[in-house]
Amino acid sequence: MMLGEVPTPLDVDPRRRILGLETEFGLHFDAPNARAVTPEEVAGHLFHSVVEWGRSSNVFLTNGARLYIDVGAHPEYATAECDSVTQLVAHDKAGERIVHDLVARGEARLRAAGVEGSIYLYKNNTDSAGNSYGCHENYLVRRRADFKAFASLLLPFFVSRQIVTGSGCITRTPQGAHYSFSPRADHMWEGMSSATTRSRPMINTRDEPHAHADLYRRMHVIVGDSTMAEPTTMLKVGATDLLLRILEARLRLPELALANEMQAIRTIAHDVTGAATVELADGRHMTAADLQESCLEAVRDHLDGVIERTDEVDAILDLWERGVGAVRTQDASGVDTEIEWAIKRRLIERYRDRLGCALDDPRLARLEMAYHDVSPSRGVFNRLQADGLVKRVVSEQDILNAQTQPPATTRAALRGRFVTAALASGHDYTVDWVHLKISGTDPRTVLLKDPFRNVDERVDVLLAALDG
Numbered sequence: 001m002m003l004g005e006v007p008t009p010l011d012v013d014p015r016r017r018i019l020g021l022e023t024e025f026g027l028h029f030d031a032p033n034a035r036a037v038t039p040e041e042v043a044g045h046l047f048h049s050v051v052e053w054g055r056s057s058n059v060f061l062t063n064g065a066r067l068y069i070d071v072g073a074h075p076e077y078a079t080a081e082c083d084s085v086t087q088l089v090a091h092d093k094a095g096e097r098i099v100h101d102l103v104a105r106g107e108a109r110l111r112a113a114g115v116e117g118s119i120y121l122y123k124n125n126t127d128s129a130g131n132s133y134g135c136h137e138n139y140l141v142r143r144r145a146d147f148k149a150f151a152s153l154l155l156p157f158f159v160s161r162q163i164v165t166g167s168g169c170i171t172r173t174p175q176g177a178h179y180s181f182s183p184r185a186d187h188m189w190e191g192m193s194s195a196t197t198r199s200r201p202m203i204n205t206r207d208e209p210h211a212h213a214d215l216y217r218r219m220h221v222i223v224g225d226s227t228m229a230e231p232t233t234m235l236k237v238g239a240t241d242l243l244l245r246i247l248e249a250r251l252r253l254p255e256l257a258l259a260n261e262m263q264a265i266r267t268i269a270h271d272v273t274g275a276a277t278v279e280l281a282d283g284r285h286m287t288a289a290d291l292q293e294s295c296l297e298a299v300r301d302h303l304d305g306v307i308e309r310t311d312e313v314d315a316i317l318d319l320w321e322r323g324v325g326a327v328r329t330q331d332a333s334g335v336d337t338e339i340e341w342a343i344k345r346r347l348i349e350r351y352r353d354r355l356g357c358a359l360d361d362p363r364l365a366r367l368e369m370a371y372h373d374v375s376p377s378r379g380v381f382n383r384l385q386a387d388g389l390v391k392r393v394v395s396e397q398d399i400l401n402a403q404t405q406p407p408a409t410t411r412a413a414l415r416g417r418f419v420t421a422a423l424a425s426g427h428d429y430t431v432d433w434v435h436l437k438i439s440g441t442d443p444r445t446v447l448l449k450d451p452f453r454n455v456d457e458r459v460d461v462l463l464a465a466l467d468g
């Protein structure tokens with residue numbers, strides 16, 4: 001039975017936006033003396049406690065997030081619907097802690113099965129075999145007939161933002177190694193399409209709004225690097241959101257269409273001097289810093305207009321400006337505690353000096369991997385942060401809260417209440433982004449098509465049914 005009428009959508013402030021981040025984690029099992037175990041087996045043991053808790057390896061948690069095993073034995077954490085960038089940063093970090101918390105029990109189960117070893121989870125974008133996996137960004141936008149033309153206006157921004165939001169990596173080639181802005185850039189194959197496997201588009205146009213389909217679309221961006229540094233995540237999502245505000249107000253962005261996005265993203269990634277230019281569709285040539293500067297300029301022009309000034313907006317703009325400046329002046333010292341590629345490069349250079357080795361030395365490859373280890377004690381990023389060498393956007397308490405509590409201001413609040421109550425009641429239930437359902441002989445379902453609605457009488461009825 002479907003409970004009640006789906007209420008009319010809240011008349012929300014058009015500046016509000018639903019934001020979500022999905023992270024696929026790299027999984028590695030290190031067992032020098034044990035029999036070979038497949039990644040699927042390791043993932044199965046890692047998720048055993050999840051299955052015990054939620055009777056599935058694809059669950060929604062009390063904080064509104066989705067946790068599951070993706071193809072290729074990658075654990076994936078998709079944050080609940082957030083409606084501020086800072087809140088999203090906390091929920092993204094909460095995901096790292098939640099997957100890490102599975103490790104000890106997973107190792108214990110492997111040990112019981114006769115396999116002694118350590119499970120490693122990496123928040124990165126490529127494994128040692130060169131496979132790429134992702135961090136996907138989700139932005140709610142108001143539906144419009146010209147969605148593809150609208151989204152394509154952001155491609156020059158997405159191609160060039162890696163100079164301020166890239167996570168950095170050592171790229172090894174037959175000619176030697178060099179440092180690049182983004183590990184993800186080489187794995188992008190086109191600007192936009194609805195495919196994810198055959199070809200990897202920067203913006204996926206698959207139309208799955210997880211909301212009122214006549215009102216909204218979910219813009220699904222898969223070009224970004226996974227980022228561990230809170231300020232970089234803030235800038236990655238925040239700058240995109242600011243440009244969307246301009247476009248959604250039907251104002252213009254500077255004309256920056258590129259001649260060839262796929263080529264441009266690689267050219268930019270592989271030149272950390274920032275001097276390389278890319279060709280625009282109109283024949284002009286610009287550097288990535290020029291492209292970013294144009295976007296930044298557009299945002300500044302609309303400050304106190306469609307973009308209301310807040311502390312969060314100021315923090316995003318400040319880091320964006322300093323990041324572009326660092327590339328222009330080739331002096332990253334002003335951002336190397338905030339922008340991930342610079343944080344990592346500084347670390348790598350320090351070790352390289354100490355070891356007196358070349359950039360393609362395998363010890364540096366191991367250091368790079370260890371940087372992304374989500375373990376608070378072992379992970380190199382986490383140790384840098386604990387030592388105060390990386391700036392914070394949220395507090396430890398914010399992250400701890402986000403591990404169990406949903407964002408209070410979105411639909412996730414309803415999902416979180418439902419999951420908590422359903423678990424306590426022992427009823428069978430199923431949940432997805434838009435449904436809450438009590439299963440069994442007297443099934444009841446609530447359809448939640450409005451991601452901004454955080455109170456709903458139908459959910460109160462559902463919760464009462466769980467009590468009964």
Ligand SMILES: Nc1ncnc2c1ncn2[C@@H]1O[C@H](COP(=O)(O)OP(=O)(O)OP(=O)(O)O)[C@@H](O)[C@H]1O
Binds near residue numbers: 018066081082140451
């Ligand atoms: N209406 C919405 N607008 C924007 N983002 C949303 C909306 N509803 C949910 N989200 C966010 O979208 C993400 C969906 O994650 P999920 O991993 O389920 O992605 P998917 O693209 O639907 O599926 P899959 O990864 O299986 O292909 C979550 O981070 C969630 O918070």
Ligand SMILES: [Mg+2]
Binds near residue numbers: 022076078
């Ligand atoms: Mg996903």
